[in-house]
Amino acid sequence: MADTLSIRRVSATPDAYIPISALRSAGPSYAKLVDIGACIGCKGCEVACKEWNDLGVEPTANFGSYQSHKDLSPKTWLLMRFNEVEVDGNLNWLIKKDACLHCEDPGCLFACPAPGAIVQYTNGIVDFNQENCIGCQYCVTGCPFDIPRFDVHTRKVSKCNMCVDRVEAGLEPACVKTCPTNAISWGSKDDMLALADQKVETLNARGYDNAAVYNPAGVGGTHMMYVVPHGDRLADYSLPSDPTASPTPMTALGFLKRIGAYLMGFGVLGVVGHFLRYGPERLEEHEDHEPRGDTGAAA
Amino acid sequence: MADMADRILHRFNFAERIVHWVVGVTFVLLLATGLAFAYPALFWLTALLGGGPSARVLHPWVGVLFGIGMGFMIAIWIRDMFLSDVDWRWLRAMRAYATRDSANVPPAGKYNAGQKMFFWFQGLLAVVFVVSGVPLWFPEFFGSGLLQWMRLAHYLATLGGGLLLIVHVYLGTIAYPGTARAMIDGTVTARWARHHHPGWHEEQTRP
Secondary structure, X not given: OOOOOOEEEEOOOOHHHOOHHHOOOOOOOEEEEEEHHHOOOOOHHHHHHXXXXXXXXXXXXXXXXXXXXXXXXXXXXXXXXXXXXXXXXXXXXXXXXXXXXXXXXXXXXHHOOOOOOEEEEOOOOEEEOHHHOOOOOHHHHHOOOOOOEEEOOOOEEEOOOOOHHHHHOOOOOHHHHHOOOOOEXXXXXHHHHHHHHHHHHHHHHOOOOOOEEEOOHHHOOEOEEEEEOOOOOHHHHOOOOOOOOOOHHHXXXXXXXXXXXXXXXXXXXXXXXXXXXXXXXXXXXXXOOOOOOOOOOOO | OHHHHOOEXXXXXXXXXXHHHHHHHHHHHHHHHHHHHHOHHHHHHHHHHOOHHXXXXXXXXXXXXXXXXXXXXXXXXXXXXXXXXXXXXXXXXXXXXXXXXXXXXOXXXXXXXXXXXXXXXXXXXXXXXXXXXXXXXXXXXXXXXXXXXXXXXXXXXXXXXXXXXXXXXXXXXXXXXXXHHHXXXXXXXXXXXXXXXXXXXXXXXXX
């Protein structure tokens, strides 16, 4: 976790509790733009990610795909997915740069019960702070993109942190730096949105009529966006068409928690009130009365 | 009269008391840490099980103990917990019970209808706790959609269990002096039994 960046949100922490010293003036909001049409599948970004973040090697085996590993892991924060799909009679690689999208409204952060385990900076980066992580994996449940990965040995969750330590120092993330075709761009969110529109126009001119920008509104937009040549085939890119940061059960849970807090509070007040009104029931006072009920007891 | 009233009756045997306190202590620990996970303002309650990460590890194991305790509790008490005709009348007279209008409360047996309903609700909640708790324990084997609904179910059970606990502890302690000892050394006075459980008192004191 970077200590010198302005903070926007902290997990399980009301805004009022974020130390004022952390709320420096808001800087620019950054975004990474991945132009899938310009990706040549070299996986240099995967290597750069491993190197910069010191994630180490994970042995892999040939499983009939050009892909390096089957899935993300606590040590693999970035995975180029090579989905083999037939488009107009031709085999295509619909590549997805699978890593955290850094949602504007992060479902992981909303789901996290541990104060300070997930932080969102004003620059848009969503970062996990493993020191405060309790290992409950609610963030995994809350993420609409299935990104965070749990390490069974450390019992902590991790994911791409957008090279927050590089960004803090004014550098671009390692994957951006290394990409040989400039398929990954880095800049302010506004600039990247404008660049994305240009790239879509270019793709349209080349005959990709369905080219689109992936910046889903259900999570308030993302700080890693894609330009997808086949915008009508999001599922084939393994991209959810309508991700949301507040799915129905979580919205209901938030609402019920509010009501529940009042119910339990009033429950306690209720018994205190009852006690003050009726007091302890002293049986000595009942000696002269009939016992409870209408049958009478042997006495 | 006085010596009759001060006679000691045995209400709960050793096994019943052990089961009650296993369930009671585990439930309070589970409720405290569960509320800590639900409400950031109560996160400090995780200290009861050694802090956040260790509470996350231990909460499910304490839950296993709770589940086993509930299993035994249901097994040993279920025979006594079916509602009789008097119990249905008791439920309709709940207002009289709550306002200490003793004359209008139908005579309860060993357990009154309120206690029986408490038993059934707690049994139902235990099932919800266990069924929704297992996926939350091992989330890697379940889909996130299911897990979200399980979190909702687990919270609803927590809310129900918390409310039941408030009433249960109040009635068992300060509201009715002489009640808690039934779960400590297992005994009550005949006076207590005659007032609260006339039907049971009659059985126990019949020559």
